[in-house]
Amino acid sequence: MNRLRVISAALAATLLLGSCSSVVEVDEQPEIFPDYKGVTVPAGIAPMDFNLPADYERVRVEVVGSEGGSMTGGGRWARFGVRRWKALTEANKGGRLTFRVSGKKDGRWERFAAFDMEVSREPLDEFGITYRQIAPGYTTFSSIGIYQRDLHSFKEYPMLTSTLLPGQCMGCHTPNRTSPDCFMFHVRGAKGGTFIRREGKSEWVITKTDQTIGNIAYTNWHPSGNYYAGSIDLVRQCFWTANHRWIEVADLAADVVVVDERSRELLVSPELTSEDYLEMQPAFSADGTTIYFCRARARDVPREIDEVRYDLCSISFDPETGQVGDTVSVVIPAADNGFSVTWPRPSFDGRYLIYCKADAGCFPIEHKEADLWLMDLQTGENRVLDEVNSSYSESYHSWSSGSRWFLFSTRRFDGLYGQVYFSCIGDDGRCTKPFLLPQRNPRAFYHSIRYSFNVPDFTSGKVDLDLKGMHRSVFKGKRGRLTPVGAQMPSYAPDLVEDELSIN
Amino acid sequence: MMKRRSAAISPKKKATLPEAGRKLSPRIAASVGFAAVLFFFWWLSCPHILSFHEQNQLFLFDGKYLAERLSVSGGLADWCSEFIVQFFCYPALGALLMALLFCLLQLALFRLFANYALSFPVPLLVLVWMGDVDALVSFPVALTVAALLCPVFEKCGWWGILAFPAAFWLLGPVGAIPMIYALIRRHSVREVVSLVAGAALCYALYRLFLRQYPARDVFCGINYYRGKYTLPALQVAAMLALPVLFVCDGWLRGAVRKPLPQALMILVFVAVGLVGMRYTYTGDLHTLLKLDYHIRYNRFEKVLETAQKERPQSAPACTAVNLALFMTGRMDKDFEKYFQCGTDGLIMPVVRDNISDIATSEVFWRLGLPNQTLQYCFDLQESIPNCRKSGRFTCRIAQCHILDGHYDIASRYLDVLSKTLFYRSWAKAHRKLLWNEQAIDAHPVYSVLKRFRMDEEICPGKVNFDQILACLYHKNPDNMMAALYFQAWNKLILLEQMTDE
Secondary structure, three states: OHHHHHHHHHHHHHHHHHHHOOEEEOOOOOOOEOOOOOOEEOOOOOOOOEEOOOOOOEEEEEEEEOOOOEEEEEEOOEOOOHHHHHHHHHHOOOOEEEEEEEEEEOOEEEEOOOEEEEEOOOOOOOOEEEEEEEOOOOOEEOOEEEEEEEOOOOOEEEEEEOOOOOOOEEEEEEEOOOOOOOEEEEEEOOOOEEEEEEOOEEEEEEOOOOOOOOOEEEEEEOOOOOEEEEEEEEEEEEEOOOOOOOEEEEEEEEEEEEEEOOOOEEEEOHHHOOOOEEEEEEEEOOOOOEEEEEEEEOOOOOOOHHHOOEEEEEEEEEOOOOEEOOOOEEEEOOHHHOOEEEEEEEOOOOOEEEEEEEOOOOOHHHOOOOEEEEEEOOOOOEEEOOOOOOOOOEEEEEEOOOOOEEEEEEOOOOOOOOEEEEEEEOOOOOEOOOEEOOOOOHHHHHHHOOOEEEEEEEEOOOOOOOOOOHHHHHHOOOOEEOEEEEOOOOOOOOOOOOOOOEEO | OOOOOOOOOOOOOOOOHHHHHHHHHHHHHHHHHHHHHHHHHHHHHOHHHHHHHHHOOOOOOOHHHHHHHHOOOOHHHHHHHHHHHHHHHOHHHHHHHHHHHHHHHHHHHHOOOOOHHHHOHHHHHHHHHOOOOOEOOHHHHHHHHHHHHHHHHHHOHHHHHHHHHHHHHHHOHHHHHHHHHHHHHHOOHHHHHHHHHHHHHHHHHHHHHOOOOOHHHHHHOOOOEOOOOOOOHHHHHHHHHHHHHHHHHHHOOHHHHOHHHHHHHHHHHHHHHHHHHHHHOOOHHHHHHHHHHHHHOOOHHHHHHHHHHHOOOOHHHHHHHHHHHHHOOOHHHHHHHOOOEOEOOOOOOOOOOOOOOHHHHHHHHHHOOHHHHHHHHHHHHHOOOOOOOOHHHHHHHHHHHHHHOOHHHHHHHHHHHOOOOOOHHHHHHHHOOOOOHHHHHHOOOHHHHHHHOOOOOOOOOOOOHHHHHHHHHHHOOOOHHHHHHHHHHHHHHHHHHHHHO
16 A cells, blocks of 8 residues: 555656656755755654755655655745644654655756655654744844744744843743743843742742852753752853854853752752852752762963863752752763863753763853763763764753653854754664754745754743733842852852843 | 814815915925925934944845834834835935935825924924934834824724724834824714724734733834833824824914914924934934944044044044044054043943944954954944844954855855845855955955954953954064054053053
8 A cells, every 4th residue: 555655656746747847867865955864853743844955946845654645845945734744744653754856957857866754753742942042142132032932833932032121131941841831031131030930830039149149040950840950150251363263151150059949048058169160050860869060170261261171070969858968979070081061961761961072161052062972871871972963063952851852052054053953862872863943944044044042942831921011020020039058158259240141 | 973073173275276376385395495404414414323224224125024024013114214224325315315204294294284384393303303313214204104194094984993003003103193183183982982992902912912022112112212221202202292283283273374473483393493403413422423434434534534523532432533543544643632541442342332342343353353343243233222133234244254264154144135225236246255265365355354364262351452463463564553553552551550650
């Protein structure tokens, strides 16, 4: 039956093309953008539209599923109907889709060799992803917003944009294990604060206290939702003179803290707030009993900016008492080996941890050499994810709730604008070829967009952010406060002032 | 239902054709005179304001651009105004368009008033308001269209319920003026119901489609004003003035409508307008804009003339003047003759607005520091308060990427510029440089800057800027700008030390 379908689709296509003009068979696979050849997609993903090179006027595509079903697409680019595409992927879970592409150039059709796309058995049940859209700028940004995108269609919904909160920066939407009901994001500026939604309630909190040098950033939720960890950073930017690097971001001071959301206590541990070290980017383990974080020796920044290298460390955490352990373990001694580890992200099933590795620094997105690495938490093995990395930076990775899919941000198009890619990790620990977030007419979209997709994350459901009163609550509303408990925060030099990135 | 003509506002009497012509010709002459004065005003006195408006937007001939504008209320007025503003890169043409716009506004209002003189206050008020360089052309465009729609709304009957929200969506809150006009003219229950129902629909449109905007912005104009923190009093006054004038028009009858009293009224309005303009069209910001306008078109002698005449005392102006001193070859001999304010007057630190750092970005470009130029231009563009892009800064950003060899990124910006009217030929010429090292090495500007630029990755935060100037000069002794700026830098440091002592 399946073979019959393949033959009839091929016959229909041949007759159709033959009736128009002569068709030239090309032995090679087509050059397409995005490069979806050989990728693995989840069933139900939005149509994987693609473009042929710009000199092709029309495209026709026949897609045949190995488990059944077929469809055609085409036009100025390879455009697929949403419903039929989803049905085809659902019908071919665990199988493959074979694409036969024909392109019209200079009045003549060319028919290319077929290529395949795998449909994974692993479900991606998430509704979609959230991300911030921001121009890849320097110290100022005007249009900025947090958006969510349905992965099963092309619909993008603004969650919060700078038009509603002029003069305020916003970002770092952090869900608790992709939950749309337990999340936080930060608003910075004169009326800044951290918005927290948890257990059906929403509140604004000022995370800076009298004892701390700034607001909490780089937050990560404890699995229970009762705690979150974050780092308090004094950030400096430096701008290079030659043409290989643009920006370097460094911390003048950084400490990791844990917040008990129930009591609004800021738990200060001396092991995580040392003056001799820069501690940052904490992440809870899957069972919530360990905090992974990055730690580097404090340096004279910016003079020694290229010497700042972070190790991956861990420390125990008792969720019953909220106590942090008293011994820091160095999981990856990166600094001694001449590299820097940032952005640790354990999978939610406790099996893996993905991190960024770069030559130095804490801001891998600005490091062309930054790559994703995978640690097997069961065996302790580390390896570079060659199958997903490119010659440009990869970072800002996040896991799906099932811990099989992950996404990451990369600048592989041009080294400046960030895009979101997805990959699936198999039982053997190998990752599939990553695919770019699908868009209608992707070449036109990705070439013209002047914003980067920043800090993407999965969301298992559509985030319902009630904007009624949001403006008022930011500019005039009350703020909760945190109370530091535990050890005394280190006292930094008085001339260290928090330098909030300004907004328009 | 019998139509009731309001006793408050009496219709114009029918006149014979020669009589009408005799009445109209002085009025038309006054309107034409008004337009002529405005043309010369904008062309000769305010080309810098026109240039500033043009450089704070990037109008694209693109369906997506139009769709973005139309997706918010006031979008059609925005799109039309941005279409007009793109022509401001030619000051005479820009001045002509502005004069025509204001004249059209005045004539549209003339149709609505029995008292001819009352057609002047609002255009004059808007003219005064536009001395604030963040006042956008969207507002007079919206007002003009609203004024033209007033007679239509007067006759549209129950369709006003839908026409009002449509006008609101296309023009912004100024779209309420035709509805208010109809209500004042007709005084009927139908207009009241239309106004209330239409307002409810406007509110529904806000709740459904404009949730990402504060209510204040939606109902006072999302894009009438470039700044995002303030609601300008003059803008509010202009919006409220029309309904008030509609009412006053009915009260001013009899002898007041004769030519002499009308002329006197116009003179009074013009005099008040001139007083207002005296305040809004002068100041340090205007001086800085004049300096930047001349820098933009490489008229460095004019920069120095303006500086001598207006004696600016700010760091951004100082940066502009020092750049002009270098470009005219007078830096070593005339440096002390102009106001100096330390090294900030040579190289401004980052200021997060869309004007202060422009001269410094030009300095960086000429020094051969494309990364610093890129940083400043990118931030200048991102500092545009209404989140528009800039043709001027996008061009410079593209140039920096071409110089850096980042052709993929440059291509992206050139493609955007290709969708404009006045930058597309520039983009086409620069596209030939992409992936063409030979063409870049033969280019009069890029070949020089490529020799000047630093190969060494230095972070300016690690070293003082004078060390970077020294490195630039050491790398290429032809870089006289680096040498002279280094000298000037050290001179200023010495002066500061002497002053401290």
